[in-house]
Amino acid sequence: MESPIVLGEKEWLACCGSVRFAQEMASIKPLSNYEEALDAARDIWFHKVDVNGWLEAFAAHPQIGESPSQTHKSPTSAQWSKGEQSTALATATDSTLQELYDWNVRYKQKFGFVFLIFASGRSTPEILAEMKKRYHNRPIVEFELAAQEQMKITELRLSKLFSVNTKTAHTADMVTKAGDRVGVIGGHLAAANANANANEIQKPPQSSTRTRPPITTHVLDLARGTPAAGIEVRLEKWGPVESQPLFGGFDSVHWISEGSSVTDKDGRSGQLMKTVDALNPGVYRISFNTGMYNPEGFFPYVSIVFKVRESQKLEHFHVPLLLSPFSFSTYRGS
Numbered sequence: 470m471e472s473p474i475v476l477g478e479k480e481w482l483a484c485c486g487s488v489r490f491a492q493e494m495a496s497i498k499p500l501s502n503y504e505e506a507l508d509a510a511r512d513i514w515f516h517k518v519d520v521n522g523w524l525e526a527f528a529a530h531p532q533i534g535e536s537p538s539q540t541h542k543s544p545t546s547a548q549w550s551k552g553e554q555s556t557a558l559a560t561a562t563d564s565t566l567q568e569l570y571d572w573n574v575r576y577k578q579k580f581g582f583v584f585l586i587f588a589s590g591r592s593t594p595e596i597l598a599e600m601k602k603r604y605h606n607r608p609i610v611e612f613e614l615a616a617q618e619q620m621k622i623t624e625l626r627l628s629k630l631f632s633v634n635t636k637t638a639h640t641a642d643m644v645t646k647a648g649d650r651v652g653v654i655g656g657h658l659a660a661a662n663a664n665a666n667a668n669e670i671q672k673p674p675q676s677s678t679r680t681r682p683p684i685t686t687h688v689l690d691l692a693r694g695t696p697a698a699g700i701e702v703r704l705e706k707w708g709p710v711e712s713q714p715l716f717g718g719f720d721s722v723h724w725i726s727e728g729s730s731v732t733d734k735d736g737r738s739g740q741l742m743k744t745v746d747a748l749n750p751g752v753y754r755i756s757f758n759t760g761m762y763n764p765e766g767f768f769p770y771v772s773i774v775f776k777v778r779e780s781q782k783l784e785h786f787h788v789p790l791l792l793s794p795f796s797f798s799t800y801r802g803s
Contacts, residue, residue: 476494476495476500476630477495478491478492478494478495479491479543480545480630481494481495482543482546483543483545483546483549483626483630484510484546484623484626484627484630485510485514485526485529485619485622485623485626486525486526486527486528486529486530486543486546487514487518487522487523487525487526487529488522488525489517489518489519489522489525490510490513490514490517490518490522490526493513493517493518494506494509494510494513497509502631503627503628503631503802506627506630506631507624507627510620510623510624510627511620514616514619514620514623515616515620523612523615523616523619524582526619527582527583527585527615527619528582528583529543529546530550530583530585530622531547531550531554531583532570532573532577532583532584533554533557533569533573533584533586533588533596533600534554534557534558534561534566534569534570534573534593535570535573546626549626549629553588553589553622553625554588556588556589556590556591556592556793556795556796557588557591557592557593557596558593560592560593560594561593562593565593565594565597566593568597569593569596569597569600572584572597572600572601572604573600575604576600576603576604579604579608580608580611580612580615582615584600584603584615585615585618585619585622586599586600586618587618587621587622587625587691587694589625589691589791589793590691590692590792590793590794590795590796591692591793618694621694621695624689624694625689625691625791628689628789628791628802631802632800632801632802679744679745679746679785680744681744681785682740682741682742682743682744682745683742683744683745683748683784683785683786684704684727684741684742684748684753684755684785684786684787684788685737685738685741685785685786685787685788686702686737686738686741686755686787686788686789686790687732687735687736687737687738687787687789687790688700688702688732688736688738688757688789688790688791688792689736689789689790689791689792690736690792690793691791691792691793692792692793692794695736696732696734696735696736696737697732697736697762697790697792698732698733698734698735698736699731699732699762700731700732700757700758700759700761700762701729701730701731701757701758701761702729702730702731702732702738702741702755702756702757702758703726703728703729703741703755703756704726704727704728704729704741704742704753704754704755705724705725705726705727705753705754705755705756706724706725706727706749706751706752706753706754707723707724707725707751707752707753707754708723708724708725713751713752713776714752714774724754727741727742727753728740728741728742729741741755746783747782747783748777748781748782748783748784748786749777749782750777750778750779750781750782751776751777752774752775752776752777753774753775753776753777753786754772754773754774754775755772755773755775755788755790756770756771756772756773757770757771757772757790757792758770759771759792759797762792763792763794765794766794766795767794767795767796768792768797771790771792771797773788773790773799775788775801786801787801787802788800788801788802789802
């Protein structure tokens, strides 16, 4: 069972600059995972936050091509904004930055708020083209589009927020549920307490406690700001327990298939392996057929290799892929 994560208004404000949004999110029951938070965030943003709240959230963003204010009310949000614009800034020239500045001014004069776009993975020319296109929209249409772009940004930041806080929640859960999670406690405290407590800790129950496979994934298309559906995913485990794959090695014989699936409309893969209590320690590889998904992209496929240690065999490993045509990233979630 996943541990509830209790977050305050400060954390939710980093995901969306509307105070009403942050208050509503903080007022609901503790959330167990990213999916629950996402459902709640969408409902609050589109059905409970009013027009003034939308404008407040828009105003929390710096203009594309500019750094966030040093006095930003959420330092975490400012830091994330900088990272989300990194591709745009890396692909900008002096002339395109000037053009971007000019169009930012024109856009704000017409609509009254900053141009908002899901900028992660997008180049300056891409953003400029989209701004010029949207500049011709009617104000009511553009206002709705900006709200949708804000929700895309919020979704990405929620994934970051949960990846940061899951470890803290799991640590608290281990303390309060020691009888059920002693295997996990032993892994985390082995260095200091293994010998002292070896005779005091009971064995974990033999019945299955998992409700899903121990390794899962999902794919987000950062360029489009949507889940990536229809991507073939394969999970493999390195066979020889006495060795591990080496950098520069090309021995594919030792990779043993655990399972495969295709991402659904929410970007989530189906079951890649059996639901077991204890995951076999070792080196695993998740591969994504990104070339089939985006033939014009830079990556024909993406493989993520990671190691599960003996002390982690009772933990859950969620290994998502955040994909753009010319970049990708991942993190260890739970």
